Amino acid sequence: MRPVIQIPRLVVAGTASGVGKTTFTVGIVRALRSRGLKVAVFKCGPDYLDPTYHARAAGSPSHNLDGWMMGRDAVIGTFARASAGADIAIIEGVMGLFDGASATDQSGSTAEIAKWLDSEVLLVADASGMARSIAAVGRGFADFDREVRVAGLICNRVGGKAHLRLLQEAADRPPVMGGLPKDISATFPERHLGLRTADERTVSETLLSKWGDLVSEWCDLDKIFSVAAKAGPILTGAAAAPSAQRESKCVIGIAHDEAFHFYYEDNLARLANAGARLVRFSPIHDAQLPTVDGLYLGGGYPEVHAAELEQNASMKQQIAAFAAAGGAIYAECGGLMYLCSELATLDGGRYSMCGVVPARTVMCERLQALGYVEAQTPRDCIFGPAGLEFRGHQFRYSRFELLSNEIEPAFVIRRRRDSALLEEGVRINNVLASYVHAHWASNPAMAEAMVEACIRTSPAVKRRLAR
DSSP states (O other), X not given: OOOXXXXXXXEEEESSTTSSHHHHHHHHHHHHHHTTOOEEEEEESSOSSHHHHHHHHHTSOOEEEOHHHHOHHHHHHHHHHHHTTOSEEEEEOOSSTTOSSOSSSOTTSHHHHHHHTTOEEEEEEEOTTOSTHHHHHHHHHHHHOTTSOEEEEXXXXXXXXXXXXXXHHHOBTTBEEEEEEOOGGGOOOXXXXXXXXXXXXXXXXXXXXXXXXXXXXXXXXXXXXXXXXXXXXXXXXXXXXXXXXXXXXXXXXEEOSSSEEEOOHHHHHHHHHTTEEEEEEOTTTOSSOOSOSEEEEOEEOTTTTHHHHHHOHHHHHXXXXXXXXXXXXXXXXXXXXXXEEEEEOTTSOEEEOOOSEEEEXXXXXXXXXXXXXXXXXXXXXXXXSTTOEEEEEEEESXXXXXXXXXXXXXXXXXXXXXXXXXXESEEETTEEEESOEEXXXXXXXXXXXXXXXXXXXXXXXXXXXXX
């Protein structure tokens, strides 16, 4: 018999991007926690930044749920694993409620996740300068797809309590269950990739608590929780996400600091489930690379911390030595930039990186790539034999300039938006590096294969056997 999930849950969707979904999600998570509830929090789509705000608000990791990259069973499996033991689950949407990987169907959209999780939806709208029109907005979204249950509206950026009462008078189906005032002093900091990562230096506990207090004051939490409690049971699929870690067979170093912190929690869980013990280290602050059998260098902001990364010569040398010794290294986006010979920043700076990949990356003013991709390995690699396929996402402001013509590509990718076929990244010995952020739910064999590759190629194991 398949396990059943039974937990109150809500999808926080938006009429569009930028209407305040993340702000409201942070606020309601904090407000619910102030009532003594344990909250599991999730993000629809491939975004890495919003989950850092969720994690700060909830005091536990936020997990991505991406219909296009993961598929239904993996989405439900991840939700089941990450919501276990919680009192309520809050799922923040991506873009507008019906926006996703296609202009003509629900693939990759918040609506798709709401259906799969059989969840009621709260719709966040920017109500500044709006009155009776809020009713048209609410009814339009509620009637567009009757299988998506829009249970209530949250009106953001209202002018005051009187404005909110006017909006509540105007809308009855779905009703307005609260709102938030426009407050410039409480906005989250931004930069070229959207919101800044929510660490203690950029987002204070005071700011997070303020949004919790505002939601408690301006929204009907009792009514919102009663809507969440309407959610029925969900049967999990056969491809449920990993839930228990096996006995450790190898150690994988995870680069994690101000420069590198973009990881899908599900990917890390799959590595652990495959038998890897995950050890975090900092390419900025640590002088020594820990004793590991493999490395995973995720995305982040190496361009912001280029000077600090350049100055940590011992770490760069040890990573280069690890690669030269045949160690397995997987690098995504920011990790690729760090492995290159040089990183050029917008202010004209040129910084020496690890030198594992004979290439430079150059930061650009304009976005260089954005969107879903399907990838295939042209040759055998640390993920398995040639022809392995998976799905991922790109979002970058840098370009890649190879300094050698004798380097093999890591992948051949097909862009979702135009079906263009392109070579992507580099494969050098047991190093695999590209701009693609892969989600391993699209091919669970990748985590297993990487663990086996780390065991097979480990410089540490080779040294022990040579004694």
